[in-house]
Amino acid sequence: MTTELLIAAGSIDQIRSYAGAGANAVLIGDSRFGARLPGSIAEADLKEAVACAHDLGARAYIAAGKLLRNHELPALPGYLRAAAEAGADAVTFGDPAVWMAVRDAAPAMAMHWNVEMTGTNSAAAAFWSRRGVSRAVLARELNGEEIADFKRSGTIEVQVQVHGMTNIYHSQRNLLQSYMDYLGREASLVDLGPSEGRFLIEAERPDERLPVYEDDNGTHVMSADDICLLEALPELLEAGVDSLYIEPLLKSEAYNVAAIRSYRRAIDAWHRDPGAYEFDEEWLAPIRALQDPGRELSFGFLYKEQVY
Amino acid sequence: MNGTAVHAAEAAAGNGRRYRLDRPELLAPAGNLEKLKFAVHYGADAVYIGGQSYGLRSNADNFSFEEMREGVEFAARYGAKVFVATNIYAHQEDLPGIADYLKQLEAAGIAAIITADPAIVETAMQHAPGLEVHLSTQQSTMNWQAVRFWKEVGLPRVVLARETSMEEIREIKSHVDLELEVFIHGAMCSSVSGRCVLSNHFTDRDSNRGGCCQSCRWKYDLHQEQGPIGDPGDNMFTMGSKDLCMIRHIPDLIEAGVDSFKIEGRMKSIHYVASVVGAYRQAIDAYMADPAGYELQPAWEEEIGKAANRPLNTGFFYSTPGASEHIYEPEEKPAPYDFAAIVREYDPATGIAVVEQRSPFRPGTEVEFVGPGGRSFKQVAGPLSDTDGAAVDVARHPLQLIRIRTVEPVAPLDMMRKKIGSV
Numbered sequence: 001m002t003t004e005l006l007i008a009a010g011s012i013d014q015i016r017s018y019a020g021a022g023a024n025a026v027l028i029g030d031s032r033f034g035a036r037l038p039g040s041i042a043e044a045d046l047k048e049a050v051a052c053a054h055d056l057g058a059r060a061y062i063a064a065g066k067l068l069r070n071h072e073l074p075a076l077p078g079y080l081r082a083a084a085e086a087g088a089d090a091v092t093f094g095d096p097a098v099w100m101a102v103r104d105a106a107p108a109m110a111m112h113w114n115v116e117m118t119g120t121n122s123a124a125a126a127f128w129s130r131r132g133v134s135r136a137v138l139a140r141e142l143n144g145e146e147i148a149d150f151k152r153s154g155t156i157e158v159q160v161q162v163h164g165m166t167n168i169y170h171s172q173r174n175l176l177q178s179y180m181d182y183l184g185r186e187a188s189l190v191d192l193g194p195s196e197g198r199f200l201i202e203a204e205r206p207d208e209r210l211p212v213y214e215d216d217n218g219t220h221v222m223s224a225d226d227i228c229l230l231e232a233l234p235e236l237l238e239a240g241v242d243s244l245y246i247e248p249l250l251k252s253e254a255y256n257v258a259a260i261r262s263y264r265r266a267i268d269a270w271h272r273d274p275g276a277y278e279f280d281e282e283w284l285a286p287i288r289a290l291q292d293p294g295r296e297l298s299f300g301f302l303y304k305e306q307v308y
Numbered sequence: 309m310n311g312t313a314v315h316a317a318e319a320a321a322g323n324g325r326r327y328r329l330d331r332p333e334l335l336a337p338a339g340n341l342e343k344l345k346f347a348v349h350y351g352a353d354a355v356y357i358g359g360q361s362y363g364l365r366s367n368a369d370n371f372s373f374e375e376m377r378e379g380v381e382f383a384a385r386y387g388a389k390v391f392v393a394t395n396i397y398a399h400q401e402d403l404p405g406i407a408d409y410l411k412q413l414e415a416a417g418i419a420a421i422i423t424a425d426p427a428i429v430e431t432a433m434q435h436a437p438g439l440e441v442h443l444s445t446q447q448s449t450m451n452w453q454a455v456r457f458w459k460e461v462g463l464p465r466v467v468l469a470r471e472t473s474m475e476e477i478r479e480i481k482s483h484v485d486l487e488l489e490v491f492i493h494g495a496m497c498s499s500v501s502g503r504c505v506l507s508n509h510f511t512d513r514d515s516n517r518g519g520c521c522q523s524c525r526w527k528y529d530l531h532q533e534q535g536p537i538g539d540p541g542d543n544m545f546t547m548g549s550k551d552l553c554m555i556r557h558i559p560d561l562i563e564a565g566v567d568s569f570k571i572e573g574r575m576k577s578i579h580y581v582a583s584v585v586g587a588y589r590q591a592i593d594a595y596m597a598d599p600a601g602y603e604l605q606p607a608w609e610e611e612i613g614k615a616a617n618r619p620l621n622t623g624f625f626y627s628t629p630g631a632s633e634h635i636y637e638p639e640e641k642p643a644p645y646d647f648a649a650i651v652r653e654y655d656p657a658t659g660i661a662v663v664e665q666r667s668p669f670r671p672g673t674e675v676e677f678v679g680p681g682g683r684s685f686k687q688v689a690g691p692l693s694d695t696d697g698a699a700v701d702v703a704r705h706p707l708q709l710i711r712i713r714t715v716e717p718v719a720p721l722d723m724m725r726k727k728i729g730s731v
Contacts, residue, residue, distance in 0.1 A: 067469070067500060070451045070479045097453035118397045118446075118502045118516060123427030141508050142399070149400040169524070170503040171547065172471045173629050179530060179545050181631035183538060198537075200528040200545065202510070212530070218500075221547075223509060306512050308366050308519030 003267050004243040006159065007260060008063065010039015012049050014253060019056035021257045022264030025243070026053050027061045027092065032072065033079060034063030034092075035217050036167055038248045043079055046086040059089040065114045066217060068095045077105035084109050092137065099131065110134050112159070116167065117141060122154035129156040135243070140166045140227065144302045148239035157242040162229040163259050164247030165211065166300070169221035176214045194220075194250060209294055211250055222250070228287065228297035231279050233266050235302075238274070258286040331596050332561070333568040335391070335489065336585045340369040343578050344379045344390070349721045350582040350680045351589025354389040355379075356422060358574060361409055362394040362402065364446070365574050366518030373416050380417035389419035393574075395444040397502065397516040398425050410436040422467065424502065433462060440464050442489065446502045446516075450476060452483035459486045467570065470496050470552070474564055474625045481565035492554040492561060493584055493612075494572025496623060498524050498547045498634075524548055525635075543636040550633050553620035555608050558591045559599070560625075579647035579666075582723055583615035583678070590682050607682060614645040614725065644728055648675055651722040652709065661714050662695065663724055668731050670702040677714060679722040687715045702731065 008027040009015045015026050028049055030040040041049045046062070053060040062083045068076070080101055083091060090110035093099055102109050113119065113128045114137035125136035135157035138147060151158045176192045192198075192214040199209040200221065208224035227247075229236065236244065244263060248256040262283040270277045291297060336352035338344035347355045357379065358370040371379065371392075380390045392413050398406065406428055413421065414436040421439050423429050424446035432441045443449060443458050448469040455466050465487035468477065472490070481488060497504060505515055506523035513519030524547035530537045538544060552572070554561060561569060569592070571584055587608040595602045612620075621633045649663035669675060671691050678684040692700040693711045703710045 067448050068451050068454070070476050073451055073453055095451070095454055096449075096457035097451050100453045100457050116503060117505050118424070120397045120399050120516070121403055121425070121427050122400065123398070123403050123430070124425055127426035127430055139397075141505055141514065146400050153400065167503075168505045168509050169499050169547070171499045172624070173498055173549075173633075175498070175545075175547055175634070176530070178629070178631040178634055179537075179636075182634070182636050183542060185537075197533050199531050201531060202523075203527045203529070203544070205510070209531070210528075219547075221506070301508070304512060306508060306514040306517075306519070308514040308517040 002271050003237055003241065004059075004159075005246070005260065005263055005267060006061070006243050007246040007256060008038050008248055009041075010037060010248075011041065012045065012052050014039065014248075014256075015049055015052050015058070015060075016056065017253060017257055018248075018260055019053055019058040021260040023058055023246075023260050025059040025061060025089070027063050027245075028053075029063035031216050032075065033066055033068070033098070035066045035170070036220055036249055037063055043082050046082055046088065050086040050088050054087065060087075061112065062088045062091040064098050065092045065094040065116070068097050073097060073101075076101040080106040080109065090134070099128075099133075112137060114159075115139075116170075120146075122150045122156075125150070125154050125156050125158075129154070135159055137245075141301045141306070143304055143306075144232070144235050144239075147236065147241065151240045158240070159243035159245055160229075160236060160241050161227060161247055161300075162233070162236070162244045162263065163227055164251065165222045165226055165249060165295075166247065167220055168210070168223050170218060172218040174214055175219040176212065225296040225298040225300075226291070227300040228284075229299060229302060230262060230266055230284055230287070232299060232302055233263075233279075234270060234274070234277060237267070237270050252290070255287070255290040258290055262287055332566055332592065333489075334585065334588055334592060335568050335570045336581060337494075337571060337574040337576065338379070338581070339365075339574040339576070341371065341375045341379055341382075343576075343581050345382055346578045346582040346721065347585050348383050348386050348388045350585040352388060352585050354391060354419070354568070355383065356391040356393050356570075356574075359392050359394070359409070359413065361405065362396050362398070362428065364393065364395045364516075364518045364520070373412050376413070376416040376418060384417075390417070391420040391422055391442065392418050393422045393444070394428055395422055395424050395446050396518060397446070398427050399514075399517070402517075403427060406431045407435040410439060414438045420465075429461070429463070442467060442487075444501075445469055445491065448500050448502060452480040455480050455484045455486055455488075459484060465489055465568070467491075467568075469501060471500065471624045473627075474557075474560055477564045477566060487567040488565065489568035489570050490561070490566050491552060491572055491623075492569045493552055493588065494576075495551050495618070496549050496572070498549040543638065546634060546636060548635045549623075549629065550621040550635055551616065551618040552623045553612065553616075554622060554625065555587060555591060555612060556604055557622065557625065558588075558595055558604075559602055562592070562595055577615075577647060578650075579645075579723060579725065580615040580643070583611050586678070586680055586682065587611040589680070605682075611678075611682070615643050617641055617643040642728055645676075645725045646728050646730075647723060648673075648726045649703070649710065649724040651677070651718045651720055651724065653720060654714070654718045656717060659713050659715075659717075660711055661718050663710050663712055665703045665706060665708045665710060667726075668702055668704045669724075669726055670700075670731055673726055673730060675724050675726050677716070677718050677722055677724050679719055683722075685716045 112135040336347035424444035
């Protein structure tokens, strides 16, 4: 079996184009229950979206990874039932309230545990595995050794982000609106969302642009560089990582398609013959050609040793 | 308190309003053994501390097991408990030592751990059943289904996310019978707790294992494609939040059913911890003694103001924080009062106290003595002498013992403070 290549999709057209380019799975949903999605697929459209993915041989996962408030709970069981009826292959969750609702409303639904920055060890994953969860999404701040050890020690599928930006700060405060108000600007007339190209520059780090935006779920600060683990794929594949995620947020569809194609080629080449696998610079060229020159491609935390 | 039902006893008052009668816990931070003693002496029902491992304040003093035993013993004399924060998100390398560490905490008499990582939650339940497991705010729990989940897991208490509103706390309490702890005072992450890795990205320090370098309080230029949004001379963008202070809203918190009132600040000074704990202790006691007749006392707020340096606000309790809840101004001002000395002995026959110096003072310095329960008075320091009776012109040496006549009785662990900068 090949290693899964997964990407979030914000529309049925994107499902079609990403699955067509070689993604084995798509992550879809809306901002009521999912955070930082590239677009919204409404509950009423889930059936069509899941069918579209399945027709193209891709799995469809439902993004419900947000931290929830009381008033958001009542709509959850119906949403999960709709996802199950649509034939979705799994739901991702971070808040235990979603786990509770799946148990009650859609007990046959597979669950993926995604708590972003705090999915850091295999024992925590085992806690969820014993509660029926089939996959752990690892924090992007783990290094290669930790990823391998996590997979080796666990009894659960492991998903790792291989490409794109990462969220590095999430607040439920409306920090952009607050700053506009502080400056006395009429920001209520201004769109503060992800398409506006706003970024932060920390005073001591003039070369790093941190994308920032505000939506229904608060303020999001994103990494200044894009992870690109294409050259390091054998390390992850040998470790037995089950799913490789491409983050499409704040990228053009053409860029995301190029990234999918390149990773697809590399994954397929490795699976054909791991022993003979050699990295081909040509795989990286289409990504580089579309890469924002202000954003570096980096190995993220793959080779880092953090202190504390 | 334990995991069994804590039903809010309520009584009908003459005006038809119902008041809760069980007393909430006041939970205070203690960065080291001395701070623990002050927190307890000034009225904390429980304190939380950090050990040598698995805590989020890797730069704090933190307790050895021996110090924990001493702290537990000291607290027990006041009927107070000691909790240990084991609130990191563990990485693979952290896993092997957890069980042993928790057993040691249990053996030291620690009442509870405060934990977010399911790995530590489960290890504690299996290997150290004498420890209560309280779910840390690092799990950012803010809805009743999530609280119900952790109750099913077997935890007796959840520390709610700092984003939870008063109304949401009431709803949670009405749906689930479980102890709820909330932060009522101190510095706050402006991010959702645990959902910030700015330090990891800027400095390779792991914020969720205690390496946070408070990058949210750094200054940032906010840009759009056309250029910076602020004009030259404008204060820069920041994520830094004002500090939480709920002293004006104690009845709301009690009536919402909050079981434990938590003060932030394991890195804060003795002066800060004692002043803040003392103020909240008085407010809670005043409410419990006479809910219908409760009135906010300006002295409590003044007391907090003397030791706190950041501007204060009510966080998410009543609305989502906006422009006035963040700190755009460049400098934080120091607290208006300095901690000058601790009273170590007092002789009622002579009216002479022996105090231990914490910052310089001299004959003529205007000082204020403060004790638990809001007991305080001001005086001008008269002649000073050392313990051999030799006159002292300026008490300039840290920890030096100084004899001073006080105009009213004082007691050991009372504090002597002075206006900042005065000597």
